[in-house]
Amino acid sequence: MLVTHARQLTFAHLWLAFLAFAVALVLGVWQMWARSPLPAPFVTASTYFSAVTAHGTAMAYVMPVFMIMGFGYYVAETALDRPLPAPRWAWSAFALGLAGALMATVTIFSGRAAVLFTFYPPLTASVFFYLGLVMVVAASWIWCVLMMVAMAQWKRANPGRPVPLAMFATVANAVMWLWTTIGVAAELLFQVIPAALGLKAQLDVGLSRTLFSWTLHAIVYFWLIPSYIAFYTMVPQAAGGRLYSDTMGRLTFILFLIYSLPVGLHHLLMDPQQSNAFKFLQVALTALVSVPTLLTVFTIGASLEIAGRLRGGRGLLGWIGALPWDRPLVLATGLAFLMLGFGGFGGLVNMSYGMNAMVHNTSWVTAHFHLIFGGTVVIMYFAIAYAIWPAVTGRAAPSLAAQRLQLWLWFAGMLVMTLPWHYLGLLGQWRRVATFNYADPIIAGWGPWVVVSLIGGVILLGSGLLFVLNLLQFNVSREPHAAAPGELYASAVHPPARVPAALNGFRLWNALVLVLMILAYGYPIAQFFVGDSPQALVHRVDERR
Amino acid sequence: MPISEEIIVRSELRWAAISVGVVSVIMIALIYAGLVHHINPPSNIERIDPKTLHLGGEFTEANLGTRVSGDGQVTSRIVATQFTFQPRCVVLPANRRVTLRFATPDVIHGILVSGTNVNTMIVPGYVSQVHTVFTRTGDLLMPCHEYCGLGHSEMSATVRVVPPDEFKPDAEGRVACDAR
Amino acid sequence: MNDPDRLEQPWRLWASVAILSVFAFSVLFGFVLMPVMQGRAAGIDAFEAICRALGITPGSPAARQPTTNAKAQPATRVAWSADLLNSLTKATAAGESLAGSCAGCHGRDGRAVEVKLYPDLAGQSAAAIYKQLHDFKTGSRPSALMTPMVQALTEEQMVAVSAHFAAFPVRPIPAAQLPAAGAAIEGLVARGDSGRGMPACNACHGDQSGGPTEAPRLSRQSREYLAAQLRAFKTGERRNDIYSRMRSVAAPLTESEIDGLALFYASTRTY
Missing domain, CATH: 1.10.760.10 (Cytochrome c-like domain)
Structure with a gap:
């Protein structure tokens, strides 16, 4: 079932996501050009940092939020085989988010919000920038509620049956996102927006950094989970196999919900205002968040092995060659796993604080999250879009070859861009800089690698534009799409007839998240309310004092 | 499908055990570094009012830079401000334990020293403190690595690491770059 | 997994035990064992080491705190609140x-x-x-x-x-009275010069800078006054800028750049 609501909602949300993505891509390449030894046009301190703000805002907030919302509506109707509850609310959320995104964009390009997407109070932008982002997040909250309502209605109509894995995971993401946004919402509503409105002349920067760290890691898993939904439900089907274990899928999403939240202090390892002891505690929890990813690698690997052997693959590794690599979803998964391997290794370096001191705020970190998010996650966003676009538009893809080329280009561009960044980070090249002094002998040696990474950026831009073109191709395609959309999802080798209540809902896990958050973040936040916590004066970037 | 459920469950459990094992190895490495090499993140919850930083105490302008105290401790005090460091160059001895102390009167900054593991955020309201031993001599870059406003890109300083015998404090225990 | 007995596994118990044991492990090592062992090597008693690890007292559990006997003259006695x-x-x-x-x-x-x-x-x-x-x-x-x-x-x-x-309105300037300052000067204003560690003038004096609180507006002051102040900062004759914010950027300026910047701000409306 895919009634018009989900079809149109998905179409609108994904297009908005990809338009923001395309604009941000152009800005990203220009920023790399500005930082390189090659002379770039339009570079001033103000244009550069406004562009970084726009790039980050579009890539970290607008693009993933709309992508996830659109994909969630699609999953809710196709996996549950029921019409979406309250589509009018979904459209209101879309309008709210669109208005917010436009408001933030206009503010950034008027030069009144050069604070980057991570805000950095006491620097304070125009209030319209923050309000725009709050509207985008509020839109996603409406989506979260709609997802939970959709699952609850289905459970009422199908007592005792396990919620389809795709929907279970989507709701896990919605629940996690509600928890995740508490930190940034508190920072914005109690500190930054009052400062932007002129109601507060000073604020506690230690507290605002801590609140933002609450959001900063879990938001990555919010971006990531759609890719994992594709891994568990769509990829085994596309490869012609079965999901190895449905239970392991459920556990993975539950582990993400639990462990992506109480770990944000690892973004503050180099900060003075948090203690050694709580940093250690959250690093230990961070180590555990690699477990669901390792489980996924195994389960999806095993699922693909089943597919490969069904297709006649023999021997220890022969099944790999037998997989249908000509299908974009399978190809994207292979490439995503490779990038996840590189990126995951980098992440292990980041979380260990001895080594973190070597790479903190260097290009290594930029490389790491571009590889994980821009690589693993976004390449799966492409593949998801390719996979659902026939059902959304009602037309078959005109050319799978163009889709494969686009995915390969993205993979190549990402490696060409981020491998030099990793290396430069180890050499000590630091982040968030508009221009480097290439006359310095140390910095001069970095120049060639910066140019190589710029070439990677150009390849990525080419790939991104080809992606938009490939989606547009559906509109000119004359071939109607035949298959039913529900056939997108794989069933398990042993489809469960029943699952324990703990694996069919989130009540127990929400309670555990609450306990963990109190243990991990209770004292680190409470310390700012004891004694005279130092206040820093607000520095407005939107107007003169 | 020929694979029995029993086999699937057993293989998944085996893999889960391997995953937990990987995680344990990482944690053991961390604990080892902490216990044997005394590696800690630069945590130092020492509050200081950013608004009056320049008025008195150790972060007033004339007191900044490297100083050797009576008990032989080498400490460098540096202020990060929009958009410069004060001082813009500090001298430190090689192969000797030194302490770097940072504070800011305005917004968030951060530093790294190129080619070393000296790295800390500088947050208004707190003194950041790094203990280290420099092993290589020469002029090292110490840029601001956290966005602090439009002048961030040009905010940089130099750490001049000199051989121990060239590190000569004056009568007050101070060592400055231009004094050499 | 479809066996009804195994469905009723005590999920709640095992999940809680797993999480609490991770927490207990972290507290044991991060809060107690590591700081105490590090403190012992650095000559810091166990209680103090734990306090430092928790951030209750300043300092690292693995190193002595430096001392200071600072008594120095500030560059200015103005403190914003x-x-x-x-x-x-x-x-x-x-x-x-x-x-x-x-x-x-x-x-x-x-x-x-x-x-x-x-x-x-x-x-x-x-x-x-x-x-x-x-x-x-x-x-x-x-x-x-x-x-x-x-x-x-x-x-x-x-x-x-x-x-x-x-609160008074700024002086209007007659258009096209002064010559243009030139691209190099405009580059210093908007981009600075990373080679000399000079931030863009706009980073503090621009309308949308978020720079220091006391940064003055410069546009429509006279060329002579602006150039005289830049020279005073350059020579160190004027030194009331907190943490040498102006002295450090004026020092590397050439004489002709000082005149060019003074001309730029004297003839612009927007800063």
Whole structure:
């Protein structure tokens, strides 16, 4: 079932996501050009940092939020085989988010919000920038509620049956996102927006950094989970196999919900205002968040092995060659796993604080999250879009070859861009800089690698534009799409007839998240309310004092 | 499908055990570094009012830079401000334990020293403190690595690491770059 | 997994045990064992080491805290506070009556009578005016002319007179009177020069900078006045800029750049 609501909602949300993505891509390449030894046009301190703000805002907030919302509506109707509850609310959320995104964009390009997407109070932008982002997040909250309502209605109509894995995971993401946004919402509503409105002349920067760290890691898993939904439900089907274990899928999403939240202090390892002891505690929890990813690698690997052997693959590794690599979803998964391997290794370096001191705020970190998010996650966003676009538009893809080329280009561009960044980070090249002094002998040696990474950026831009073109191709395609959309999802080798209540809902896990958050973040936040916590004066970037 | 459920469950459990094992190895490495090499993140919850930083105490302008105290401790005090460091160059001895102390009167900054593991955020309201031993001599870059406003890109300083015998404090225990 | 007995596994118990054991492990190692062992090696007692690890007392559990006996003269005695900045936004009658004695040089409406010598105050940031008044008074910026003038002013009076002049509209400049400063100077204003570690002038003096609180507006001051101040910062004759923010950027400027920048700001409307 895919009634018009989900079809149109998905179409609108994904297009908005990809338009923001395309604009941000152009800005990203220009920023790399500005930082390189090659002379770039339009570079001033103000244009550069406004562009970084726009790039980050579009890539970290607008693009993933709309992508996830659109994909969630699609999953809710196709996996549950029921019409979406309250589509009018979904459209209101879309309008709210669109208005917010436009408001933030206009503010950034008027030069009144050069604070980057991570805000950095006491620097304070125009209030319209923050309000725009709050509207985008509020839109996603409406989506979260709609997802939970959709699952609850289905459970009422199908007592005792396990919620389809795709929907279970989507709701896990919605629940996690509600928890995740508490930190940034508190920072914005109690500190930054009052400062932007002129109601507060000073604020506690230690507290605002801590609140933002609450959001900063879990938001990555919010971006990531759609890719994992594709891994568990769509990829085994596309490869012609079965999901190895449905239970392991459920556990993975539950582990993400639990462990992506109480770990944000690892973004503050180099900060003075948090203690050694709580940093250690959250690093230990961070180590555990690699477990669901390792489980996924195994389960999806095993699922693909089943597919490969069904297709006649023999021997220890022969099944790999037998997989249908000509299908974009399978190809994207292979490439995503490779990038996840590189990126995951980098992440292990980041979380260990001895080594973190070597790479903190260097290009290594930029490389790491571009590889994980821009690589693993976004390449799966492409593949998801390719996979659902026939059902959304009602037309078959005109050319799978163009889709494969686009995915390969993205993979190549990402490696060409981020491998030099990793290396430069180890050499000590630091982040968030508009221009480097290439006359310095140390910095001069970095120049060639910066140019190589710029070439990677150009390849990525080419790939991104080809992606938009490939989606547009559906509109000119004359071939109607035949298959039913529900056939997108794989069933398990042993489809469960029943699952324990703990694996069919989130009540127990929400309670555990609450306990963990109190243990991990209770004292680190409470310390700012004891004694005279130092206040820093607000520095407005939107107007003169 | 020929694979029995029993086999699937057993293989998944085996893999889960391997995953937990990987995680344990990482944690053991961390604990080892902490216990044997005394590696800690630069945590130092020492509050200081950013608004009056320049008025008195150790972060007033004339007191900044490297100083050797009576008990032989080498400490460098540096202020990060929009958009410069004060001082813009500090001298430190090689192969000797030194302490770097940072504070800011305005917004968030951060530093790294190129080619070393000296790295800390500088947050208004707190003194950041790094203990280290420099092993290589020469002029090292110490840029601001956290966005602090439009002048961030040009905010940089130099750490001049000199051989121990060239590190000569004056009568007050101070060592400055231009004094050499 | 479809076996009904195994469905009723005690999920709640096992999940809680797993999480609490991770927590207990972290507390044991991160809160107690590591700080105590590190403290023992550095000669710090166990209780103090744990306090440091928890952030209750400053310092690392693995190293002694440095000592200080600092007693140094600050570059300025002005310290900003939320209340002070708030009071600077309100023009009062007290400010108007005090401003009479300033009018001889700075004009009744804040437009200097001799722009080559005295700065315009009209439309200047109140924080910038206040900072300089305060520094004249305390001697952070010694001036034969201004120091005696402001000696009798109280804190409130300095605030009032600053807010008063800040409220006037800026002097209009006749278009196309001065030559253009040129691309190199405009580059310094908008981009700075990373080779010399010089941030863009706009990073502090721009309309959308988020820079230091006391950064003054520069546009429409006279070329002569602006150049004289830049030279004073360059030579160190003027040193009331907190943490040498201006001295450090003025030092590498060439003489012709100083004149070019002065020309740029004298002939621009927007900064």
